Amino acid sequence: MRKTVIAQDAPPSVRLVRIDPEEAGQRIDNFLLRLCKGVPKSHIYKAIRNGEVRVNKGRIAADYRIEAGDAVRIPPIRLPRSDAPRRVPPAAFPVVYEDDAMLVIDKPAGVAVHGGSGVSFGVIEQLRAARPHEPFLELAHRLDRETSGLLILAKRRKALTALHDMMREGGGRKHYQALVVGDWVNDRQHIRLPLLKWLTASGERRVKVDAQGKPAHTIITLQKRYGRYSLLGAELRTGRTHQIRVHLAAGGHPIVGDDKYGSDEVRAHFARLGLERMFLHACRLELSHPLTGEPLCLTAPLPPACLKILDYLEQHP
Structure with missing residues (x-):
């Protein structure tokens, strides 16, 4: 800028x-x-x-x-030299939607959205490196590093403010797909459990269900049963850290591949099958355009690694 x-x-x-x-x-x-x-x-x-x-x-x-x-x-705080060599490798991500106000990409799993916590750079830094002509580019929300799917970035300050207001007021709909351990019973279920952030002894950030936490609301729909596993749809009605992961784990149905709230044995089993990630994907966004108000419905299909696992479960009930 x-x-x-x-x-x-x-x-x-x-x-x-x-x-x-x-x-x-x-x-x-x-x-x-x-x-x-x-x-x-x-x-x-x-x-x-x-x-x-x-x-x-x-x-x-x-x-x-x-x-x-x-x-x-x-003040004269330490700043990087303007002529220093670029340290962030530019990267292009699949574009789902773009205009002069916003950019929506399909983020792959394993890529952080921004640098920090041991990660030197993420999606936002790589996109800025790849798009030096863009005067403004900011994250409108977050996705966990191991979550794939739709990620919104604002290309104008006015759009960013409008997107933040929309999400804070619950004006958009964010839908996810998750493969969980266990046979999910209800076709549709509202989970309302307060969530509290805490730190482990090693300083790692975690979230737990706690009466002192912030209100959190997730709507779960059953999409398909696979015997010992279930494919679920999850709609966020609030946007707490690790919300879907903790809500599902609290009910005894942790997400397959979750390294914080799931089972090491399950994660190892699916890694042997070729799934070396968490099975959580941001698949659909329903929102009004932040500047024009035009209704948008954006989708991203499940990645091939996830589809391969579903095919395997279909054949090995």
């Missing part, structure tokens, strides 16, 4: 950046994290707390939302 620099000395130095209308509305911490790629989050937040980051010569909090015309003072 091109910036209007009002003043800049030889690095490292104070920079003063003018905010344009397309950037307005985002939080100052998110703006800085995107602008100062490679700088640790802790450095950004420390600079804000210490008053080194200023907007229109005044101190601000991390949740301040920048406005068009704001002059942002950026």
Whole structure:
């Protein structure tokens, strides 16, 4: 994204950046994290707390939302050189829908949506590397690394804000397919269990059902039984971390291949059959276009590895 620099000395130095209308509305911490790629989050937040980051010569909090015309003072924190060689390999992903406001891709399993937590880069960084001409490209939501399927990215700030508002207010429908352990009984079932994030002793993020957690609602529909396994449809009515995975595991039906909430024995069994991933796929999105309001229904078929497993289960009940 091109910036209007009002003043800049030889690095490292104070920079003063003018905010344009397309950037307005985002939080100052998110703006800085995107602008100062490679700088640790802790450095950004420390600079804000210490008053080194200023907007229109005044101190601000991390949740301040920048406005068009704001002059942002950026202290001489460590920044990557603009002429440094590109470290993120560009990548193209199957495009399901694209216009000047948004991009929807079919993300493969095993690819993180963004860098962090031991992952140096993800889909968003690779797409930015592959599309240097795009002035704006941001994730509108998330998918777990081992989940495949439909992922929305915004190409305009206005579209991103509208998509966030839509999802927060439950205005869209996100549908998934999951193969789970066990014989699922009900044709249609609403799961309403509160979910709470927690950390393991090793610092790994997990989620559990807990009365102190946030409300979470998943609608499950039975698609097909395969004896000891069942193919389910899952519709998210809230968007909590690991929601489908934890809701299904809590009922005794963990997703096949889930390395956090499932069985090691089941995962090993399906790996021998060629499924070296979690069987969870974001298959359908129903939403209104964030700018025009046009109704959209986007789909992504199950990946070949998942279809192969279903064929195997069909032949080996």
